Amino acid sequence: MNWPAAGFGVLGLLCLLLAGALATAVMGARSFFHDRSELRLRPIDPDRFADENASLPATGQPRIVIFGDSRAHQIAVNGKAAADWQVVNRGVSGESSVQSAYRFKSDVIDLKPEAVIIVTGINDVVAAANLPAMERAAVTNLKANLSRFALEVSGSGAGAIISTIIRPTTPRLIRRPFWSDRVYGITEEVNAHIRGLASRDVLVLDADAILVGNKATLPARFATDEIHLSKEAHDILAVHLDEMLRHRLSGAAAAR
Template sequence: MNWPAAALVVLSLLCLLLAGSLTSAVMGARSFFQDRSELRLRPIDPGRFAEANRALQSSGKDRIVIFGDSRAHQTTVSGDTASAWQVVSRGVSGESSVQASYRFQNDVIDLRPRVVLIVTGINDAVAAANLPGMERAAVANLKANVSRFAQEAAASGAVAIVSTIVRPTTPRLIRRPFWSDRVYALIDEVNAYIRGLAADNVLILDADALLVGDKTTLPWHLATDEVHLSKEAHELLAARLDEMLRPLRPGAAH
């Protein structure tokens, strides 16, 4: 292959890569703004799942409610959890813990679950990092909301499993102008608080330790964008959740 032809091939490949990146960015932005537009129209919506909640029937299995934001919505289950539990998803994309707090009674307590998996906080943290004047109040509200969710679930007779917040991955260049690296420190602070909530009926699923560990940011192969988790990441979390739920099944040895 002569040099002009080789250069043309390389240029074509670069154009394809650029087109793919732009397509991905546009699709991500479209989804992001659709979610945010819906939240602007219905910022607080305690009746969001009212119809689904009314229609929910007992399956004869213990019920686990997965409650929170888009990460909760995308949470998957595997192993014994998939077959032995009635899994009810009550995650809403783009929601902060403040918004979710208005749904907690309807979407968790009233459903009388045996277990509640609480996955929330990433949207609070990203927003707080970008609004320095509101940072401390937002972090305080997030801690208070997570604590309230755990305590109210436990008081209802359920076991609360609280997930730590998985730190975001390194932002793409297109996201960098709207990004603050303060988010990583804020999440570290909140995660330390979450770990301190552990009690008899409050368990901690340390998702951040499992997926990020001693790294600074979430590895890209475990992410689909800055804040959302890949299929592989969700599979790792599902396996860990299955381990945690095994002793909670009826008849399990303690």
């Protein structure tokens, strides 16, 4: 065997692998900063769904609104709930609770739903973890927004289902330079607040307990990246939501 030639071959392969990893990291960083830049420039628009809201058909079914961020946008409503309810999704990828608060009335209360699923907060806690000087203010604002959402839904006569914030999975290497593990502690703090909102008219979907439990981070099989959920995760949550929505529908019927 020509050992020098073999050595050069291995070295060449390592160089190719390193170049590939570097290219992936650069693309990941570029995508990250592109998304953040777009989010900063996007205007807050309470009338984002104005046309869709105005043209919602009268189906005769009770209406459920799903409200929040990308996790809300991707949420699954399956089983009997999907057949019994008119499902209206008003989740917007990338939004924090601070931003979505501006459209809460037009996209939730004004639609006169029978129930509302609130899934928001992950973007708030990730941002708070990366901005230590703003962390306390961000957490305070998030708690206040979640309380307000739950209170306004129940005050309208609808039932609120509010989800705890699912802790992120272990970050990929390319995300590490833009990541703070403080996000996990902040999430736990906010989840304690969410659990405290439970009442007769506010049900808590403890999604973090269901998917993460006593683990430190979201298991990899439930994640597509640091914060977004896999189909398996959404399917598991859909089973719990179906049960909660059937309970709400039967309770509303009895009240009538």
